[in-house]
Amino acid sequence: MKELLEQVIAGVAAGGIYASLALALVLIYRAMGLINFAQGEFAMFTAFICFALLDGAQVPYALAVVITLVVAFTGGLAIERLIVRPFERGSPLVIIIVTLALFDIVNSVAGFVWGYTPRSFPSPFPAKPVDVGGILIGVQDAAIIGVSMLTLGLLYLLFNRTKLGLAMRAAALYPEVSQMLGVRTGVMLGLGWGLASAVGAVSGILVAPKILLEPNMMQGVIIYAFAAAVLGGIDSPVGAVVGGLVLGVLLALIGAYLPSLADLRLALSLLLIVVLLVVRPSGLFGQVQARRV
Amino acid sequence: MPLLELAGLNAGYGHRRVLHEVDLCVEEGEIVAILGANGAGKTTTLRAICGAIQRVGELTFLGRSLLRCGASDAARLGIAHVPEGRGTMGQLTVAENLQMGAYVRHDRGIAADLARVFSYFPILQERRKQYAATLSGGEQQMLAIARALMARPKLVLLDEPSLGLAPMIAQRIFELIATINRDSGAAVLLVEQNAVAALQISHRAYVLESGRVAVSGSSAELRAHDGVRRSYLGY
Numbered sequence: 001m002k003e004l005l006e007q008v009i010a011g012v013a014a015g016g017i018y019a020s021l022a023l024a025l026v027l028i029y030r031a032m033g034l035i036n037f038a039q040g041e042f043a044m045f046t047a048f049i050c051f052a053l054l055d056g057a058q059v060p061y062a063l064a065v066v067i068t069l070v071v072a073f074t075g076g077l078a079i080e081r082l083i084v085r086p087f088e089r090g091s092p093l094v095i096i097i098v099t100l101a102l103f104d105i106v107n108s109v110a111g112f113v114w115g116y117t118p119r120s121f122p123s124p125f126p127a128k129p130v131d132v133g134g135i136l137i138g139v140q141d142a143a144i145i146g147v148s149m150l151t152l153g154l155l156y157l158l159f160n161r162t163k164l165g166l167a168m169r170a171a172a173l174y175p176e177v178s179q180m181l182g183v184r185t186g187v188m189l190g191l192g193w194g195l196a197s198a199v200g201a202v203s204g205i206l207v208a209p210k211i212l213l214e215p216n217m218m219q220g221v222i223i224y225a226f227a228a229a230v231l232g233g234i235d236s237p238v239g240a241v242v243g244g245l246v247l248g249v250l251l252a253l254i255g256a257y258l259p260s261l262a263d264l265r266l267a268l269s270l271l272l273i274v275v276l277l278v279v280r281p282s283g284l285f286g287q288v289q290a291r292r293v
Numbered sequence: 294m295p296l297l298e299l300a301g302l303n304a305g306y307g308h309r310r311v312l313h314e315v316d317l318c319v320e321e322g323e324i325v326a327i328l329g330a331n332g333a334g335k336t337t338t339l340r341a342i343c344g345a346i347q348r349v350g351e352l353t354f355l356g357r358s359l360l361r362c363g364a365s366d367a368a369r370l371g372i373a374h375v376p377e378g379r380g381t382m383g384q385l386t387v388a389e390n391l392q393m394g395a396y397v398r399h400d401r402g403i404a405a406d407l408a409r410v411f412s413y414f415p416i417l418q419e420r421r422k423q424y425a426a427t428l429s430g431g432e433q434q435m436l437a438i439a440r441a442l443m444a445r446p447k448l449v450l451l452d453e454p455s456l457g458l459a460p461m462i463a464q465r466i467f468e469l470i471a472t473i474n475r476d477s478g479a480a481v482l483l484v485e486q487n488a489v490a491a492l493q494i495s496h497r498a499y500v501l502e503s504g505r506v507a508v509s510g511s512s513a514e515l516r517a518h519d520g521v522r523r524s525y526l527g528y
Contacts, residue, residue: 163392170382170393177380180343181444182368182397 005135007256008249013141015248016148017210020203021218021225022232022240023151024196029234031172031192034092038102040222042079042197043204044215045110046072047121050205051213052114054122061124065205069198076197077190084193085186110215118212125209144206151202152241155195159237168192220266224251227269230276233286242284294356296321296480297342297448302350304341311337312504314350319448324474324481326491326512328526329501335484336377338501339450342482343367343374354448368397373446377453377484379437383426387417390425390436394443402445410439413469431462435469442473448480455487463487467494488526492516500526 021043028036036042046068053064083102087094125143129136159165171178171188178185203225204218211217228247232239247269255262282288295318304312311334319325327335341348344364352359354370367374373394382390391410395403411418414435420428425436434454441449451470455463471494474481485491492498492512500508500521508521515521 163396166385166389166392167396170385170389173384174380174382176345177376177382178393179345179364180368180374180376180380181393181440182365183393184365 002135003256006137007252009135009137009145010141011249011252012245013138013144013248014252015228015245016144017203017207017221017244018224018228018248019148019241019244020151020206021200021221022229022244023155023237024200024203025225025229026232026234026237026240027155027192027196027199029229031168031189031196032088032095034095035099035226035234036102036193036196037096037099037222038106039196039200040218040225041103041106041110042072042076043200043221044218045106045204046075046197046201047204047208047213047217048110048114048215050201051119051121051208061122068201068205072197072201073194075194077194079197080190080193081186085189088189107215114215116214116216118214118217121208121213123209140209147202147206148241148244151199152237155199155237164191223266223269223273224248227273227276229283230273230281231283233283233288234281235288236283236285239283239285295319296323296355297482298351298353299338299342300351302341302348302352304337304346304348304350306337306346310504312341312348315501315504315506317499317506317509319480319482321447321480322474322478323497324471324483324495326488326495326498327482327484327501328486328488328491328498329507330527331486333501334504335501336452337504339374339376339452339482339484342450343372368444371444371447372450373441373444373448374450375437375441375452375454377456379433381425381428381433381436381440383424385425386422387425387428387436388421390440391417391421391443394440397444403443406443406445410442413442413473414439431458431466434458434462434466438466438469438473442477442479445477446479448482451481451483453484453486455485455490463490467491470494492526 021040024039025035028039049071050064050068053059053067054061084095084098087098123140125139129138159169167183168188168191171183171185172192175185207221224247228243229240231247232243251265254265276283297319299315299317302312302315303310315338327338329335337346340346342352342359344359344362344367348360354372382393391407416432417436417439420432425433428436454466454470458466467490470481473479483491483495492515495512497510498512498515499506508515
């Protein structure tokens with residue numbers, strides 16, 4: 001029982017990472033109606049920037065994270081404005097190809113700048129687990145759960161309690177009407193990309209201490225994040241978090257209790273994506289209809 | 294100086310020109326109707342004013358040219374547009390729609406205006422937490438007009454407010470438009486196929502035919518003129 005709880009908690013922590021990246025995917029989907037396949041690579045790149053600040057410039061952890069989030073936000077905004085915007089009026093397939101190209105480009109640039117040798121990412125949290133009522137919980141894991149919840153909470157407040165968040169929602173759902181009301185929809189879209197990149201950066205910074213930092217580190221995570229987002233509902237932030245947590249726990253339990261399937265977890269997640277898109281594209285909480293492009 | 298003035302305005306979609314040399318003006322506080330058959334260019338006129346389509350010619354609002362203004366600038370200048378089909382944002386609540394109506398405003402009068410809007414349309418207050426898509430056609434039209442009022446506009450562009458509504462409800466909407474015009478002093482440019490109702494509440498009217506102004510004058514004149522009524526207004 002104790003071991004089960006520990007596995008569940010570890011699964012929740014992994015789920016928190018998937019949820020953060022899934023949230024970034026959902027933010028872009030809600031803003032533009034498509035998946036940014038490069039989201040994981042953006043997260044990886046920003047994790048490297050954080051590493052450069054921590055390791056190279058010896059910046060204190062909290063400051064490094066803040067700087068990284070600002071850089072991520074600005075980078076996302078710049079990419080939308082400079083690279084994505086020229087294609088916005090065209091077919092969605094074109095933008096998807098652009099995101100795939102960005103996947104490759106960002107990955108290669110990271111490799112070029114920092115090389116492919118894996119490094120360990122410094123973490124401010126002690127490695128020794130904490131004993132809570134007889135159950136061992138990793139401090140890093142608890143931090144991941146806490147940060148993921150905080151991110152979701154802040155996003156909820158932004159979108160549902162602020163004028164800006166309301167304008168972003170309106171601009172994404174009803175761009176023409178929003179323009180009639182005075183909303184600069186281009187600016188809102190840029191902000192959406194910036195926000196998604198910042199949320200993705202949170203995911204990268206959280207996962208980097210757990211696995212080794214190298215340019216390909218997010219490629220497994222993005223598959224799980226994609227599965228989590230589709231499971232929860234690709235247009236639902238709550239769904240992204242629930243999907244992430246459910247998937248995280250599920251994968252942790254498979255890893256612990258079904259060792260023969262452990263190596264197939266990535267393949268099973270891909271299968272889950274395909275099955276969901278065919279059978280129930282709206283996921284648990286979403287409202288999407290499937291459409292042939 | 295008129296509030297809104299179009300002189301020799303040409304507008305269209307891509308290579309297709311829809312409006313030809315249109316002259317039109319709206320004075321402060323007036324209700325002006327644009328009438329005409331389907332495809333005459335009525336909605337295109339409103340779109341041209343707002344900057345949603347390409348236009349060439351003279352287009353001024355409060356003396357300033359609108360030609361360089363983009364699609365989202367009209368609202369900031371004091372022009373509120375209620376498009377054909379209402380343009381209510383169905384996945385947002387009634388309250389959120391009204392909030393977005395006041396998007397361009399930064400003053401403290403927004404809460405008071407919300408109260409006033411609820412006094413014109415009590416049903417909206419009742420339904421303020423519901424999603425806009427759950428409202429009936431008439432209620433959505435009220436929401437669209439209320440949302441336009443939240444911007445405290447100087448000019449309201451109304452595109453076919455009676456479309457799809459039962460005659461009694463449409464009548465109520467027209468009465469409300471007249472009341473709002475009297476109370477707030479906002480000018481109204483009303484595009485309507487229901488010429489009878491539009492001429493009842495408007496001060497002046499223009500009749501469009503194939504993208505040109507065929508007839509214009511005071512609404513009283515147009516109502517009384519048999520030839521105009523029969524040829525252009527169909528009754």
